[in-house]
Amino acid sequence: MIPEVVQTIPLQYYIYLATALFVIGIVGVLTRRNAIIIFMSVELMLNAVNLLLIAFSVYRSDPNGQVFVFFIMAVAAAEVAIGLALIVVIYRNVRSLDIGLLNKLKW
């Protein structure tokens, strides 16, 4: 059932949507100054990938793509745990999440 529903939208549109989400994520990473928002943008990039993988997987009737999505979700969860821990450590020391304040390392 679900594959037919997914296929009511042509594959091209999934590629456009995923690319748009991905580009929004990249622009977010490059322009935002707050560590958490940068982090959210990275997650958006990963979810664009998930969407794309599922669309391809349905159109090819091949379950491998969906398996990959599970791997991405699991690894992204681990990354969130580590990332938030790092952000908490920094917040304790600096009392701010502005990456502009991180300028100790320069030549």
Place this chain on the structure above:
Amino acid sequence: MLSIISLSIFGILNLFLGFLKSRQVLLPATLLFLLVALVLNSLDWNDQALYFSDMLRVNNLFVNFSAIVLVTSLFVVGLSRTFGGDDEHTHPAEYYAILLFSIAGALMMIGFENLIMLFVGVEVLSVAMYVLTGTDKRNLRSNEAALKYFLMGSFATGILLFGVAMIYGATGSFKLGGIATYVEVAIRYGSVSPLLYVGLLLLFIGMLFKVSAAPFHFWTPDVYEGAPTIFTAFMSTVVKTAGFAALYKLASVAFGGAYGFWAQTMAIVTVLTLLVGNITAAYQTSFKRMMGYSSISHAGYLLLGVVANVSASPSAILFYSLAYSLATVSAFGVLMVVSEKKLYEGGADERYEAFNGLAKSNPLLAFVMTISMLSLAGIPLTAGFWGKFFIFSAAVQANLTSLLVIAVLMSCVGIYYYFRVIISMYLKPSDENPVIVSNGFKLTLLLTTALTLLLGVFPDLVKNIF
């Protein structure tokens, strides 16, 4: 293949060893674990097989790269000295466990046969490294390095994954074999999906981020400078070796058929990496930061081996990684003891000046450092010379003359900044007390130096195996 399983189990065992009151047992235990993994790894010699439902390919290339990674980790662990002794804010059991897990990730990256395995390996390695970079929790520089590494690393992972998704869309497979077949057939009939090209480009950008090639290198010097020195040593050797094993495998096995498409782009990246790495390194005042740029420049030489893509490439890349890893580990080892007691601007003194007069205060350390710098600069009678020699001869075979000229010129620039250290050790006056080193530390440094010299005189010892 057993080495990956055993490393994962040993990592968990190490966490339990953390419950013990005494921290003295951790270092020997970790060394033992790594030795066991090395033995298990060598059991896979001449075993051509696929494991884990065709996700991992074991062949001699895998065994060789894994052996380099494991030997380097042995030396790094040998230099670790239980991470700050009995300071209650350090958690050595966790650090050793995370190191073991990250080595398991590196082995997965080396042996992957399926892009899922590549992704999992890259992430196991990187996530562990984010943590280790930030282990000096009270130090703002370490915090900053960890956050930068984390944000840039996960950004790179996102790009890499988008590339994988595009390649899946074009070829319908995550397996290297399936992708290679598609590429070959599609190019022969001229019906290559544009998705493949986009995917290939993004996948390579993701991998080049991980091995810190220009123009995707900007995180490297910051992270190398901010991380605790012992983990910088680990990062610049193990992570780089595993990254290049993966990149070479992608380029030659999966996309060997599309060589005409990626060779030009990779050649440009190689030139940029060589130029940026070497020229910027010459301007540094901090030794540790210089080593960061130097690792970028060595990524350039290794990329030259990937671009050449001839039958001699894998053994040249192997030898170069080995020579580079040995020299880098001993350089960072000496830096660790030298910078420990001196202070500069509230942190450890990691400038060139920290080495002033080392030849008088501790001739042994000065000798180790000299050999390591000579090897990095590629002076004959050290392993680094043969590393460059093999890489350059692979480039000659592939007719990459213009690239070769740039590489040779840039290795001359390299001599300048490597020799600055030697000059400050031997010709500058010293005002410091003698530097004292423990026996285990001395042994590790002597081993790496001896290996560097041995491979410099008899490169065939390992070259015949590769």
